[in-house]
Every structure is written in structure tokens, then in C-alpha cells.
Amino acid sequence: MPTNAEAAELLREIADILDVLGERFKPEAYRRASRSIESLTEDLAHVAARGELRTIPGVGDAIAEKLREFLATGRLDYRDRLRREVPPGILELLRVPGLGPKTARRFWLELGVEGPAELADAIRAGRLTGVAGFGPKKVEQIRAALAAAGPSAGARIPIAAAYPIAERLVAGLRAAGGIEQIEIAGSFRRGRETVGDLDVLVTSADPERVFDAFGRLPEVREVRLRGATKETVVLASGLQVDLRVVEPAAFGAAWQYFTGSKDHNVHLRSLARDRGLKINEYGVFRGEARIGGRTEAEVYGALDLAWIPPELREDRGEIDAAAKGPLPPLVERTDLTAEFHVHLPPDAGVRDVDRVVAAARARKLGYLGIVVASAAVDGPGPALPKAALDRLASVRVPGLALGRAVEVGPAGGPPDALAGRPDYVIVRPPAASANPPEASPGGPPVAIVAHVGGDEGARRWVAWAGAHHAAIEVGPGSERLDSTGARSARTSGVRLVVPTGVDLPDGDPTSAVALGFARRAGAGPHDVLGAADAAGFTRSGAARRRA
């Protein structure tokens, strides 16, 4: 069964081919549908099974029919026919930065060039000199782009990997001075699983100074373009970063605009047009007069919409919802009052316990659960040293409940690991392919499931958790749920565990990324396990319920 990503890629390829063939509006229609499917937080096959493909924005009769064929057979006749219309290498040309469909089509039809290698040959042979529209600079630009085209060019990176980069860039720019306000926009702000580039917005009285400093940051490999309001650089890692300087009166409009998503913005602009307004990155305009734009709320307010959290801006119905009134609150960092999954070092002592307890106090957590023993796949793991266990048993902090967890493999932990009567169990499958256990491990009646083991595993574990009164951890990495998995958990009534990061070093992105995923899944405070819920998910709480 094809995945959402494969279906999105299919539609994108069709759009590329139609582009090269010179179609006018179809390519954008296919891309729109492709983006919708990519941002779907549910299995496309499920939507199809319910007969609801047409409810996906940008999917009409024709594309729905093609999706059904692709889902059923893994192929699409229409795509195969289109592929025969253009040389295969032409589509690779589209991936060269600066080369678009118009240029690729001209190379193909006017020069007989059918791919990147042939184009490089043609440039070397001087066959582009004298061709209308291709001066020396353009030719050199293309030559350099062809030479630089590597496997990593344009690849998206996990958002957790983007966090430290973003922090260094912001710190570097601040240190250079001349900046009043600085924010990150784009898919990073929307909390997407991966980001393709970073969009940085600043206000400054001295843009030139900011651009100079930006281009000189140590991580910057190349300044790709620089104008009066924006500068684009490529980092040593290959990640592209756009820096824009905007005036304070337009900051909200720019932040809104560059946060996207594209489809969200197109929808907003069409609403604006219907009202005789115009929205762009400089503000909201009635005629020549700017009537808003200093804040995002002004932009949404001009359309009588409630402010929409960035994580929801995917044109998936959030605009209609915001027209009816304020959106239901999403979980906030301050709602994360419980930590369930702290691992201490194997040789942990009193000080390690005290350190994490102090951190939990500082974060005002109400519940702190520490793994006291792992009984992993290959037999019982080490329990915490006695000194740490004793400290854990004796420490008293007003308002902070301490919990003891045992982490076990899917077949259940060895009896002696559970003999210490933990408050709850963290279930950990041995491999990505692992199936959920048939029944809850012995001992405590409830479990927190972490380490779900990849995309395919997520759905099985969500079902398992639903049947066993368990909650599931969300966050970065294949061992936790992403936003798609989190949404399926939420709609199945399975509570989410969001790591607080209380045991992690400053700047570790795990908690922020996890919170973003939960929010993208539409999770409110009550969808996430907090301190007030901890009792219901632990032994003592279960005992109380029975009593």
C-alpha cells in the first residue's frame, strides 16, 4: 500500500512533467494536491477507504480517481504515459537551483539537451553562447549550479537538527548588533517534522549592517543573493537560510506571510480579496491605506478571524474554524507539568537524583517519574544503585510527586524487575518491526508506551494503547510518535506523553519538538498527560480508583 509521501511524490512528478510540457494551470493544481497529501495527518488509504478523498483540499474528481488507482495498484497509467512524453533527464534539470520548467523546456526543444550531464557538456562546448536570454552570467550560474548539485542539495532535515542551527544563527545575529526584533518563520515555526530551509525575520534601522554580519557568520558557506530587503545564504551543511529585514509596522504581516503555509496564505488572500482588501507581507490594505500589519492578530482580525496557531496553518479547515470564533486551545509548555521518562546514569548516586528533582522543582512540575530498572529485550537490565533508590524513596518535595517506572520489552519484563512494584511500566519494543504485546505486562495495571518503533509501528501501538489504558510518547525520532501518529492517538482517545526535557541539557530540542508535534496534531491540554492525570496512570491511582 503506497504511503502518503509516495502519493505526494507521484503528484509532484506529474506536475513537473506537465510544467515541462507547457501546461498552464494543471501543474499548480497537482502541486496543491501534493502538498495537501504531504501535510495530511492521517493515512491517505484511510481517507480513501471512507470515500473522502474529495474532502482533501485541492483534490477533485480527476485527482481522486488517480489516487484510487495508485492506492489500489501502486501504479498510475496516466503517470506512465506522461513519462513517455519527456526525456527522463529533463526532470532532473528542474532540481538544479535556478533552472525552472521554461528553461528546461527550451534546452530540450532548442538544443536537444535532455539532462544535467548533457547540459554540462553543452556549456563546455560553448553551445549556449549567443542563445537568446543566456548571457555570460546566466551561463556561469547554471554551470556552477550543475557542478554543486550533490545528493544532499535541497534535502529537508529533521526539525530537531534545525533547532541548534537556528539558535546559533539567532545568537550570532544578535551579537552583531543593530537588530531590534528577530523571529524565525517558515515550516520551522509551524513545527513540521522536517524543514527545507530557515526563514529569519528581523527589524533593524540598519539593514546593511545586518546583511554584512549575516554573510560573515562562521557557518555560512555562500551568499547566494542579496537585495535591499533580503539576503539568502547557504550554510556549510547545505541548509539554505533566508534573512529578511522588515519595518516594525509590517512585522506581523511579514511574520504571518513567511510562516505560511503557502496554501494557508493563498486561502487568506482570497478571503481578503472577497472583502476588497489586499494582504501581503507589508500589511493589510484597503486601497492604498494600510489598515493593519503590526501584529499577526491584526492580519487575522482584518478578516474577522481568530488568531491561528502556526502549527495549524496548513489550510486543513483551520480558517473556517477561526471564522466561527477562537480556536480550542492547544497544549502549551506550561501545561507540561509531568515528566514520565527520566533515565539516570547506571551509576547514579544521590546527587543525580537531587539534580533532576531540583530541575523538576524549578520547572514547577507536579510529577516526576524515574526509570528505576530496565528489563529490556535481552534480560533484566541494571537497576539503579541502592543509594539512588534510597534517595528517591526518602526525598520529599511539596507539590512534587515522585514515580518509579520500569522499562520492559514487549513480552513483559522478568518477574524480578517488576517485583519492586513500580508505579507504572514503560513498554519498549526491541526493534522497529516489533508488534505490540498481546496483553499488558504483569504488575501495574497501566502503561506508558514509549519507543513505538517507526511509522508502521505507530498505528499498531496506538491501537494497543487504546486497548490497555496506556499513553504514548510523542516527539522526535522514530521511537516516538510524530504529529501524524499523535493525531491518530488523539482521535482514538489515547493520551499523549510529551517529554518536558527536565533531565536534558539546556538547548536540547526534544521537548520543544514534541510540543510542536502535539500541537500540530490538534492536542489540547487535556489530550496530554499532566501532573493531575498522573494518579490515573500509576499504581497508586489505579488502586484508588478500585477502592
Added chain:
DNA sequence: GCCGTTTTCGGCCCGACTGTTTTCAGTCG
């Protein structure tokens, strides 16, 4: 190909930047 308080046809976001141009086309986001 999609879509609709302009709904079954006729539109389709909009601006920055670059290179090649005497006013614009192509690409990108």
C-alpha cells in the same frame, strides 16, 4: 485540474531578485 456569499465558467497570491533587457521573463518562496 480545482473551485465557488462573483458557483458549472472563468478565474487561478503576489512580491523580491536576477539577468538580460530598454520594459520584461523566469525563478523562487
